[in-house]
Amino acid sequence: MSTVLDPAPAPAPERQRQRPSLADPDDRTKRHSGEVRKLTSLLEVSQALASPPNLKSAFHRVLEILERYHGTSRSVIALPREDGRRLYLHASVGIRAPHTDAPIGGSLAQQVFDSGRPLVVPRVSQEPGLTARVDAAPRHARAPRRGLVDDDDLTYICVPVQQSRQCRGVLEVELAFRSDRNYDRTMKFYGVVGSMLAQALKMQTFIEADRQRLVNENVRLRDELRERYDFSHILGTSGAMRQVCEQVVQVARTNTTVLIRGESGTGKELIAQAIHYNSLRARKAFVKVSCGALPETLIESELFGYEKGAFTGAEQRKKGRFELADGGTLLLDEIGDVNLATQVKLLRVLQEREFERLGGTDSVKVDVRLIAATNKDMEAAVAAGSLRQDLLYRLNVFTIFVPPLRERKSDVLLLADHFVEKLSTDHGKQVKRISTPAIDALVSYHWPGNVRELQNVIERAVLVCDGQVIHLHHLPPTLQTAEGSGTANSQSLGDAVAGFERDLIEDALKMARGNRARAARLLQATRRIVNYKIKQYDIDWRRYQDADGA
Ligand SMILES: Nc1ncnc2c1ncn2[C@@H]1O[C@H](COP(=O)(O)OP(=O)(O)OP(=O)(O)O)[C@@H](O)[C@H]1O
Numbered sequence: 194m195s196t197v198l199d200p201a202p203a204p205a206p207e208r209q210r211q212r213p214s215l216a217d218p219d220d221r222t223k224r225h226s227g228e229v230r231k232l233t234s235l236l237e238v239s240q241a242l243a244s245p246p247n248l249k250s251a252f253h254r255v256l257e258i259l260e261r262y263h264g265t266s267r268s269v270i271a272l273p274r275e276d277g278r279r280l281y282l283h284a285s286v287g288i289r290a291p292h293t294d295a296p297i298g299g300s301l302a303q304q305v306f307d308s309g310r311p312l313v314v315p316r317v318s319q320e321p322g323l324t325a326r327v328d329a330a331p332r333h334a335r336a337p338r339r340g341l342v343d344d345d346d347l348t349y350i351c352v353p354v355q356q357s358r359q360c361r362g363v364l365e366v367e368l369a370f371r372s373d374r375n376y377d378r379t380m381k382f383y384g385v386v387g388s389m390l391a392q393a394l395k396m397q398t399f400i401e402a403d404r405q406r407l408v409n410e411n412v413r414l415r416d417e418l419r420e421r422y423d424f425s426h427i428l429g430t431s432g433a434m435r436q437v438c439e440q441v442v443q444v445a446r447t448n449t450t451v452l453i454r455g456e457s458g459t460g461k462e463l464i465a466q467a468i469h470y471n472s473l474r475a476r477k478a479f480v481k482v483s484c485g486a487l488p489e490t491l492i493e494s495e496l497f498g499y500e501k502g503a504f505t506g507a508e509q510r511k512k513g514r515f516e517l518a519d520g521g522t523l524l525l526d527e528i529g530d531v532n533l534a535t536q537v538k539l540l541r542v543l544q545e546r547e548f549e550r551l552g553g554t555d556s557v558k559v560d561v562r563l564i565a566a567t568n569k570d571m572e573a574a575v576a577a578g579s580l581r582q583d584l585l586y587r588l589n590v591f592t593i594f595v596p597p598l599r600e601r602k603s604d605v606l607l608l609a610d611h612f613v614e615k616l617s618t619d620h621g622k623q624v625k626r627i628s629t630p631a632i633d634a635l636v637s638y639h640w641p642g643n644v645r646e647l648q649n650v651i652e653r654a655v656l657v658c659d660g661q662v663i664h665l666h667h668l669p670p671t672l673q674t675a676e677g678s679g680t681a682n683s684q685s686l687g688d689a690v691a692g693f694e695r696d697l698i699e700d701a702l703k704m705a706r707g708n709r710a711r712a713a714r715l716l717q718a719t720r721r722i723v724n725y726k727i728k729q730y731d732i733d734w735r736r737y738q739d740a741d742g743a
């Protein structure tokens with residue numbers, strides 16, 4: 194009865210002969226245990242396909258399960274590659290030296306793949322035309338079959354690995370020939386295994402597509418970040434800021450530890466980012482740890498990670514920021530707030546570039562460029578005993594001092610204009626510029642919160658401004674009463690109106706480049722009134738003659 198069945202079961206009379214009678218209790222028991230074996234193996238197959246991320250090893254395990262439960266003497270999973278047509282060996286059991294990933298050209302497997310229909314050869318020995326084709330791998334490569342002598346006959350089954358009519362590969366098995374085997378049922382069983390393999394492949398394709406999407410997005414975001422933090426985004430034409438930028442250039446391409454010092458809001462983090470995104474590590478991670486924001490009990494687990502069971506709640510191993518920054522840069526922000534015990538550990542990482550996770554004994558080696566930032570007086574902290582001197586030495590290799598904004602007044606206007614443009618766009622406003630009195634107030638203010646405070650002041654002004662120009666009264670009271678703003682006591686209605694009037698006239702004069710007649714036209718007032726007000730408020734209109742009124 195050696196015929197190729199494609200995909201039909203054995204001829205009906207023969208099948209009837211083969212089928213055990215259900216009335217016979219012995220046969221029933223045999224049949225029952227066969228079903229249990231099939232179900233158990235299917236359960237194990239689904240578990241094997243569900244667990245590991247590596248599909249190749251999962252497929253190998255599936256073939257081992259088939260061998261264990263169903264005595265397959267040889268089994269192969271073949272999948273197509275690039276062109277989606279030609280089959281390659283992907284996983285196998287029972288082949289002594291499997292040429293994994295070797296093409297399987299012209300085999301029955303290819304025929305099943307092309308047609309999407311299963312195929313069975315009940316007795317390989319009686320199909321001389323097929324014997325050669327059955328063996329995808331060279332015959333000498335086949336392992337001796339367990340429990341079978343070489344001339345024992347074989348049954349060959351090949352099913353498509355397919356789901357929803359899409360054929361993704363084939364599953365081939367060889368079984369010992371048994372005359373009472375029900376080929377229809379056997380083929381259906383392997384068909385189920387094939388569709389489970391197809392489902393796993395489909396999931397793998399989804400996961401891979403998703404992973405690729407994330408990788409692409411990651412690359413795009415990193416490029417975007419690199420652009421955002423290149424030097425052009427560190428604004429400042431003052432000598433002090435130019436010097437800072439020169440230092441960034443000098444140190445960026447090295448692996449030197451950098452300590453950035455400066456008052457709060459001066460732009461330390463921006464500078465740390467500029468160093469990273471202009472370094473050779475730009476394509477790797479930039480990880481920031483705000484040491485001051487983390488409670489003492491958490492800082493070590495955040496920095497170094499922990500092993501499973503290191504403490505209550507540590508249900509699985511977690512990587513610390515040092516590990517996450519591997520290959521890239523780690524910014525230890527507010528380093529001055531780190532406790533003494535953690536300082537000792539940091540010192541070791543700085544010296545040896547290795548550490549242990551909490552609750553672990555294995556040393557973890559990392560390649561991390563360290564940048565530390567602080568607004569604290571580090572020397573005073575050493576004197577007070579809250580900072581280890583050796584840690585300061587280690588960090589103090591290359592120090593960049595970022596000057597406070599009050600010491601670089603020439604940057605105030607540049608930064609203010611930049612923030613007006615940016616925040617106006619962000620908030621969908623039409624604000625275009627800042628009036629002269631408001632500029633005077635901004636420049637004369639002492640900015641204890643530095644650039645961050647300036648940014649907040651401009652954001653508030655942009656939000657409350659309903660025209661195109663930020664006027665003095667759009668600034669917070671602390672700035673309006675600032676020395677030099679000329680509105681120190683403008684609390685009464687009369688003073689507020691006078692301040693506003695003065696503001697409008699100065700603004701018009703600026704736009705008219707000191708031309709009083711044109712300023713009057715802009716204000717829709719007469720020249721006489723404007724001249725009167727200029728005299729009343731003691732406005733120096735000549736000052737605007739050379740100014741850029743745009
Ligand atoms: N030179 C600059 N050019 C443009 N923006 C700046 C500049 N300096 C600071 N900023 C902006 O000011 C804000 C504060 O800067 P940053 O967070 O870097 O300050 P910091 O020194 O780290 O402050 P802190 O000590 O409080 O952490 C950020 O939004 C930053 O983009």
Ligand SMILES: [Mg+2]
Nearest residue numbers: 461462526566
């Ligand atoms: Mg900061």
